Amino acid sequence: MSQEGVTTCSGVVSWENSAATFVPLVDSRLLNRCKKFGILLDCGTCSRQEIPFKMNTGPVPAAAQARFGTLVMVQLPITPMQPWFRTIRDLTAPFRWSDLFENPGPVELDIGAGRGLFTLNAALTHPDRNILAVEIDYREGRRAAERLKKRDLANARVIGGDVMVLLADVIPENSVDATHVYFPDPWWKPRHHKRRLFDTHFCDLLARVLKPGGQVHHWTDVADYFQMVTAAMDSHPEFSRSSAPEEREPEHDMDYQTSFERKKRKMGFPIYRALWQRH
Numbered sequence: 001m002s003q004e005g006v007t008t009c010s011g012v013v014s015w016e017n018s019a020a021t022f023v024p025l026v027d028s029r030l031l032n033r034c035k036k037f038g039i040l041l042d043c044g045t046c047s048r049q050e051i052p053f054k055m056n057t058g059p060v061p062a063a064a065q066a067r068f069g070t071l072v073m074v075q076l077p078i079t080p081m082q083p084w085f086r087t088i089r090d091l092t093a094p095f096r097w098s099d100l101f102e103n104p105g106p107v108e109l110d111i112g113a114g115r116g117l118f119t120l121n122a123a124l125t126h127p128d129r130n131i132l133a134v135e136i137d138y139r140e141g142r143r144a145a146e147r148l149k150k151r152d153l154a155n156a157r158v159i160g161g162d163v164m165v166l167l168a169d170v171i172p173e174n175s176v177d178a179t180h181v182y183f184p185d186p187w188w189k190p191r192h193h194k195r196r197l198f199d200t201h202f203c204d205l206l207a208r209v210l211k212p213g214g215q216v217h218h219w220t221d222v223a224d225y226f227q228m229v230t231a232a233m234d235s236h237p238e239f240s241r242s243s244a245p246e247e248r249e250p251e252h253d254m255d256y257q258t259s260f261e262r263k264k265r266k267m268g269f270p271i272y273r274a275l276w277q278r279h
């Protein structure tokens, strides 16, 4: 299971022709098959999301056997990365910021942090601030945490899990100084737009955790997503718009706000930036 310290990485073993092969759940087709047949699932590193642990107690369905042979769950140890990386389940209730940071200074959230370039640079530039990266993809979150661990940073941490859970149920109200939402997944197809993270409910949750005067920074290269976000935030009773930062020339490859900003600017895409303040 994914509790830090006893963390394991789940996958499946496929026995074909008596040879056992470990298959981590990175193959989405295999993942979907296993989900469908209820064979596993909990993954600390491989899966894109935390999936409730589930094991098939009955016989493996014939269709799954035909494709994969016999599937069983295995768990492999992975390196514990506390205190730089924890999952939501590792947190104890009631959560207090002092559980993560010794410094009682301001707290900022890097939401959907990816590999954590913003978190790293912000923590190095502002040692007085505490930066919490939240990333649903544990593999990416661990990469971000590795960068922080290398520099032994005490003012930056990564939480693996769904930010909606953290914002709604874990983080105390009026306790965050700034939130950064950079290049959230665009979910391009119109029928998938409902999966986009930044919607009116998300705005309400940001308002819940931010202190009065707290900031929401949002950057994206996706014009219609940006319009959707600005419409929701501009009409939200708790927020008013401030002027966004101007684009500036990076001095080197790590001098971008995030990895996605670097990627998109190098591809020549315009970047839309906005900033709001909570009343």
Ligand SMILES: C[S@@+](CC[C@H](N)C(=O)[O-])C[C@H]1O[C@@H](n2cnc3c(N)ncnc32)[C@H](O)[C@@H]1O
Binding pocket: 111, 112, 113, 114, 115, 134, 135, 136, 137, 140, 161, 162, 163, 164, 181, 182, 183, 184, 185, 186, 197, 258, 259, 260, 261
């Ligand atoms: C397009 S990437 C951008 C990463 C980074 N902010 C950047 O600009 O380089 C979006 C990230 O948000 C993460 N994400 C999506 N939904 C999330 C959620 N509900 N909670 C936490 N992270 C989430 C994804 O796993 C992905 O790493």
